Amino acid sequence: MTEKTVFKRIIDREIPAKIVYEDQWCMAFEDIKPVAPTHLIVIPKKEIPSANQISQEDEAIVGHLFVAMRTIAERLGLDGGYRVVTNCGPDAGQEVMHLHFHMLAGRKFSWPPG
Numbered sequence: 001m002t003e004k005t006v007f008k009r010i011i012d013r014e015i016p017a018k019i020v021y022e023d024q025w026c027m028a029f030e031d032i033k034p035v036a037p038t039h040l041i042v043i044p045k046k047e048i049p050s051a052n053q054i055s056q057e058d059e060a061i062v063g064h065l066f067v068a069m070r071t072i073a074e075r076l077g078l079d080g081g082y083r084v085v086t087n088c089g090p091d092a093g094q095e096v097m098h099l100h101f102h103m104l105a106g107r108k109f110s111w112p113p114g
């Protein structure tokens with residue numbers, strides 16, 4: 001059996017996290033190494049390794065993640081906007097093989113990203 005990812009362990013309450021949002025399909029918690037004043041990790045509860053493994057049957061879940069992010073932004077008052085990032089695969093620097101969106105806010109972000 002393959003080892004659980006750290007995010008699956010957070011879903012299963014095996015390790016603690018500062019959870020800011022949770023529903024039937026997804027959860028959001030504070031990144032342990034924030035790179036912005038607000039840095040959340042938003043994940044589906046379904047184990048999808050990366051954006052490259054999203055299948056047609058996951059379309060509703062992925063759409064739901066964006067609706068959840070909008071709810072989170074409203075609740076946290078992220079009126080200045082926010083950036084959503086997903087790292088997919090080694091060239092993008094993906095470390096945790098469980099689909100996740102970084103939700104970053106609270107400062108200006110440059111473009112192009114590094």
Ligand code: AMP
Nearest residue numbers: 006017030031032033087093094095096
């Ligand atoms: P990446 O896979 O490169 O898109 O990023 C994984 C992110 O997960 C990094 O920003 C880490 O700081 C974050 N991370 C890793 N372990 C934890 C944890 N236990 N709780 C919260 N965030 C974590």
